[in-house]
Amino acid sequence: MTHPNSLDHATTLLELDKQVCFGLVVAARGIVSLYKPILEPLGLTHPQYLVMLALWQHDRLSVKDLSSLLQLDPGTLSPLLKRLETAGLLRRARDQHDERLLAVSLTDAGTELRKQALQIPPAVMKQLEMTAEELEHLRDILNRVISATS
Structure with a gap:
């Protein structure tokens, strides 16, 4: 016979607001929506912003x-x-060392845009009403989730 409390616990496990997948x-969706008005003055969408972040960090990368x-x-x-190339922020060209690879690098305008982008992290922190430490902790937990699911 099933104990009544164990049935309650099992039901609780299936409540929508208890699901990690739902919360994530x-x-x-909320984070991407939050970024939209912050990125619009820079002429970037969220996925384009992620590309630019990678290039600001690495300067030149193969598409691969x-x-x-x-x-x-x-x-x-x-x-x-x-x-992004049409907007003049990056250029794509065959890699000088390996013609099979397509390399992506920043233009001067793409490099210059980084200065304006420095305002984005503080604006996001303000909107979320979270400190840098809280966001770092959240990022670390999310990185663990990403590692576990990759």
């Missing part, structure tokens, strides 16, 4: 390495790169 999906770094398939990445 809702939080991810960028795809791996952002965990995006090349088919998704290619239109993002095309739009």
Whole structure:
């Protein structure tokens, strides 16, 4: 015979607001929405911002390495790169050392945009009403989740 409390516990485990997957999906949508008005003055979408972050950090990357770094398939990445190139923020060219690879690098305008982007993290912290330490802790936990699911 099943103990009544164990049935209550099992039911609680299946409540929507107790699900990690639900919390992550809702939080991810909320975060992307939060970034939208912050990124609009820079002329960037959230996925384009992620590309720019990678290039600001590494300056020059192959499309293959960028795809791996952002965990995006090349088919998704290619239109993002095309739009950023059209906007004058990056250039794509065959790698000088390996003609089979397509390299992505920042233009002067792309490098210059980094100065404006420095305002983004503080604006996000303000909107979330969270400290840098809280966001670092959250990022560390999310990185553990990413590692466990990759």
